[in-house]
Amino acid sequence: MYVCIVASAQELPDIEELHGLDPDATIVFYNLKLDILRGDLGAPAFPSKEFQDRFLSEVKPVYYLRTRQYSRSTPNPPFMVNYQGCLFRSYPGQFQTLLDTGNGKYRRVEGNSVRPALGEFKQQLTDALKVEGILQEEGKTLDFLRTGYKTTTWWEEERENASDSWKT
Structure with a gap:
């Protein structure tokens, strides 16, 4: 070893x-x-x-922790929502999307056997905030303008000669 x-x-x-x-x-x-x-x-x-x-x-990642912080403007007070979360895995468990609820506590939002791309991870956190009523649905056009057409990095995309081991 x-x-x-x-x-x-x-x-x-x-x-x-x-x-x-x-x-x-x-x-x-x-x-x-x-x-x-x-x-x-x-x-x-x-x-x-x-x-x-x-x-x-x-x-193959056996222990993975990636924290991310985001901000999103809203048309209603407080007009800016700051949120953060982490993508966590302890092998052989699932990749877990965890939303920071404050005071050092996290709430599991989603779990998956395949690692989500960072854009998908951000969307999972955003969707959780929408369920809680912190963010509102804004329609497909505005959602597209917020995320853009590309939500993955080059190495997260399907590649002909690459293995998927790093995602599982």
């Missing part, structure tokens, strides 16, 4: 090489923040985007 702690995007190919040298060994990634590192792929002096398809898409 190998344990890799806090590797940079430039060091990820070294971990791939380690896997190639000992393919049957378990490699544990600890605190790599792969979502952030994936965003660097393809930039000068970084591994290419194909690295995601070839290697990173095979990495």
Whole structure:
């Protein structure tokens, strides 16, 4: 077993090489923040985007915690709603969308065996606020203008040569 702690995007190919040298060994990634590192792929002096398809898409998250904060304007007081939540998983459990209810407490909004894209995660939090009456339905046109046509990052999209292991 190998344990890799806090590797940079430039060091990820070294971990791939380690896997190639000992393919049957378990490699544990600890605190790599792969979502952030994936965003660097393809930039000068970084591994290419194909690295995601070839290697990173095979990495299965067993403990995952990603917090996000959002703001949304409303036509009624308080005119601005700040909300936050986290996407959480402890393997083999589900990916859970958790809404921050204040005072360090979270409420489970949704659970799924497949990791939602960050745009879908945000929509799950927003839908929970609509159910609670904090936000109102505004119609399809305004919803589209708020979210745009693209709600996923390049590596969250279906890719021909990529594995889905990182999502399950």
